[in-house]
Amino acid sequence: MNSQKTKPRVISTFSGCGGSSCGYKQAGYDVKLAVEMDNHAVETYHANFPDTPIYHGDIHNLSVDKVFEITGIDVGELELFDGSPPCQGFSISGNREFCDPKNQLYNEYIRLLRGLKPKTFVMENVSGMVKGDMKLIFKDILTQLKDSGYDVRAKLMNAMYYDCATSRQRMIFIGVRKDLGIPASHPKPQTRPKTVKECLKGFKSKYPYLKPTTKWVLNNLDKVKPGENFGKIHPKGSYFNNIKINENKPCPTITFQGYGKMIMGNRIMNSDEAALLQSFPPNYKWIGKPSAQWKRIGNSVPPNLMKAIALHIKENILNKI
Structure with missing residues (x-):
């Protein structure tokens, strides 16, 4: 991929108010589609990215063929597939109910991943998924991602080491399609914590x-x-x-x-x-x-964290293909 001529393309699922998309755009990516169900999140996203198509609805109803129709991208062509399945069911600040339906939405992400067969992917979730009984779900996610044909690495990353003034630790899965022969990797800490x-x-x-x-x-x-x-x-x-x-x-x-x-x-x-x-x-x-805005912010991926991840993938993986 010639990075000087072509912007890597990304599809963002569970896109919320656009934290991840903001980071991808700052890193020089072209966001071809956002997928989000919450009305207020969609309204906020559209206000900031009016040119990005949004699938406003339940991801269960989004088919792989529909994604191809909206984006004009064919099987295996997409550079990066992104997603942050809702994490309240995993969070240590919540009730941590093992059978919470929110804990199963990662299956929809994996369903689309297997149909799209992108070159790389990023999945973000809370650190609580590796604590207690939730470890079983973490292991299932990791196994399914690997079985989808990807070299996968999972790592806890804290946004405060990536030019962000909040201590926000998240589990970041990064995958590279095995046929590309490039190992998955994460960016190293880049900045000191900002007060x-x-x-x-x-x-x-x-x-x-x-x-x-x-x-x-x-x-x-x-x-x-x-x-x-x-x-x-x-x-x-x-x-x-x-x-x-x-x-x-x-x-x-x-x-x-x-x-x-x-x-x-x-x-x-x-x-x-x-x-x-x-x-x-x-x-x-x-x-x-302000109270509604806060909910969007609290559910978002810090843009600078995703920017660092996106730049790392572009420079260390996509530019080597």
Whole structure:
């Protein structure tokens, strides 16, 4: 592949608000199709990538032939197939139900992978899938991906080592089609962790700075040290998801349920601040109320993390084909 003449093509499934697509585009890829079911996520995605076709619907109903029809790509031609199957069922911050239907959506990703036969793929998920009973699902995913005809490597990667001001650890599967004869690999850490203060220096939120709405949290703001959660001082250990940010360190993982629970000084963190910490560009367009925007950010792949992965694949794999 001549990288100077042709942009590598990527299809992004479970694309959300476009975190992965943002990273791919910054790395010089051409996003041929996004697949997403959530209405608000699709609206946000379209606002930022109006020229990218979106399959707005249930991935169960998306056939391989339909993908070929939309993209004009034939079997084996696609450079990269991307996907972040919903991860709440694996997450250590959730209920971690083994039989959660969300835990099975990776099968739809694999179904499309086997039909498209792309040169490479990237699958992203939470680190919790290698803990406890969830290890069984992790092993099944790895086995199925390898059985699909790919050399596959899985590695935990933390976004804070890839020019992102949040500590967000994710399991990243990278695969290369075996007939290409190139081993799969991951990018090495590239940057030192960036602090909240460094990332937000000079930034003025367009939203009002609000105090926590929970009375107990508001009354105990001065009793919690930066970097600690409020569950540490609560008699019953409640409010452990309410965190006082240490601005001299990277931000803790931004979760989709975290709006109003991440405290900076004596106020809550705003959604546009969370977007910057997650490495979205300052001009990224966000739709709806701040609480709805936060959910999109909390469910997203940090663009700079995916940019680093995409550049690594382009330089170390695709350019050698």
